[in-house]
Amino acid sequence: MIENVRVRYAPSPTGLQHIGGVRTALYNYFFARSNGGKFILRIEDTDRERYSTESLNDLYSTLDWLGIDWDEGPVVGGPYGPYIQSERLSIYQDYAKKLIDMGKAYYCYCSEERLESLRKKQEEEKSSVQGYDRHCLNLTDEQRMELEKKGIKPVIRLKVPTEGTTTFHDILMGDISRDNKDISPDPVLLKSDGYPTYHLANVIDDHLMGITHIMRAQEWIPSGPLHIILYEAFGWEPPVYCHLPMVMGKEVDEETGKIKFAKLSKRHGSTSVRDFREKGYLPEALLNYVTMVGWSYDGEKEFFSSEELKTVFDLKKINKAPGVFDYKKLDWFNGQYIRKKTDDELVNLLMPYLISNRIVTEKDKMKVKSFIPGIKDRLTVLSDVVEMCKFVKDYKEPDLQLLIPKKATKEIAYKGLSLAYEYVKRAFNQCLDDTAMELQLTEIAKDNEMKNAFLFNPLRIAVTGEPVSPPPFSCIRLLGTDESFNRIEKCLQILK
């Protein structure tokens, strides 16, 4: 147990919440909970060009869906607010000015174009030196005034030391150091629109909000030393770092045919939580699986509820190496969680898919519920139900060929369907369950010296019009006996 833990998830609302981000949120959340600490949500909306309210809404709905609650942050408030960076502008501006006053930062008036051509030049020359050339480092006050007069809005850049080495400690990785000369020179701290960049805002807020542990993706490792320089410039104690392994995607290189890995992105498949949610992944399955990419308990147990994770999550068990997101394993997890649901829970989960596809209406709920035992084992994702119920709406009357099972004749098929129909009419008057009906119809087949398939298959095809479907009895329940019997009778005519 670590005392007084304060951690934060600090997303930037510039897109839908994706697997990687959510995994970071989850680790922070579970780390806070398992140590009795605070989990803080902070919105890093300093990129005004990519900002969207849709992203922000998506963030809230995603966290809500996953059951992640925060102790401090937007909506709930807290003692260190505001928790939205765009509402903290003056704080960053003040601190940036302090840096200027201390001689640790400077104004830069370079144009976009100049920086662009500088970059190009460096690239062409394959220069090992990259980054800003410190063109504005030694501007005199007069020169500055002149540029200001022209109406050029400056940025504020950090003076990165050119000598020495900066080291920070990472709980997982150990000491990580970088020569200061290798830090891309003089990053912008405050943009010309008055907004801070990530580096400035992040350091200031983490300090001001009393963050004790920074858990973020490994892609941030290279800027770790830069942040340390910033902490030192302000005279602050840096928090404990814990860089999380990346979530990767796997793909086949079109040219070489080799398998490649890269930061999980859309070309690997769905990456946004919203996608998974819409397809019908359960939050508990996604949460469980995502947590297991990069973290393990003992290598054996892999089913964890959110509640368990809040107790059992341990920083030390986080893996250092990046992990590939395995869509197939997620499918498996989801199927497992679906099977754990009760029929009542499942109907509620399934109804929206059926209603939005106009297969049933709200009043058919009981019918759908009675259908569930037949499909529960067959669902991988909730939306699979649509395909399984298509026969209700998209029934296509089977032709003769389809109605005759393999190794059977027209006559046999007719007899089989007749027997099945006779039985079904009787059985649905009693309140038998599917298993009982199956048993009895199997009995009937035996009595008539016929293969089970000769009764079941024509029945299935008559009712659903498809050779592959959930168990026929379930289908009849969903369809209703009137329509089902209608279909069967018509098929009987075809077979006559």
Place this chain on the structure above:
RNA sequence: GGUUCCAUCGUCUAGGGGUUAGGACGGGAGAUUCUCAGUCUCUAAACAGGGGUUCGAUUCCCCUUGGAACUACCA
């Protein structure tokens, strides 16, 4: 290119100076079976390579190789 990080089955991982290197997904085989699933059983599959240290390294150290990330007035 430069910098940094990483390295156990195809994938997620357990383990750790002496193990038959364990589990899960996926694959294969079989059983159950009215289709498709599901379920159950069995099975193949890994310590990247080379040097050290050591009585002994997959485990510790170094190098190589491979992979990844960063290199923006994006985070």
